[in-house]
Amino acid sequence: MKREYIQIRCSIYEKKLLKRRAARAGISLSEYLRSTAFERNIVERLSPEQLEAYQMLVQYKNNFARISNMFKKRHPKLAAAVNQLAEEIRIHLKNFKK
Numbered sequence: 001m002k003r004e005y006i007q008i009r010c011s012i013y014e015k016k017l018l019k020r021r022a023a024r025a026g027i028s029l030s031e032y033l034r035s036t037a038f039e040r041n042i043v044e045r046l047s048p049e050q051l052e053a054y055q056m057l058v059q060y061k062n063n064f065a066r067i068s069n070m071f072k073k074r075h076p077k078l079a080a081a082v083n084q085l086a087e088e089i090r091i092h093l094k095n096f097k098k
Contacts, residue, residue: 008033054093061089 022032064086071079
């Protein structure tokens with residue numbers, strides 16, 4: 001139960017910036033300040049555009065993996081290049097989740 005109250009002083013611009021960052025993370029200003037004070041990792045929520053780009057990358061990765069499997073026997077070099085591209089996309093997707 002949070003009962004204690006702390007006041008801090010900041011400029012109006014700092015306050016707006018803090019509120020905006022808290023809103024992007026989907027948490028209250030108080031929770032945002034507590035999280036930053038205790039050095040917790042704060043993850044911003046994805047915007048609809050970012051979510052759409054992420055879904056598109058997942059689809060591209062899956063399609064390139066399928067293409068690589070189709071050419072595996074006939075054109076091994078092409079299959080390897082396409083597979084490498086799918087792997088690079090997978091690595092970017094992994095970093096995107098962090």
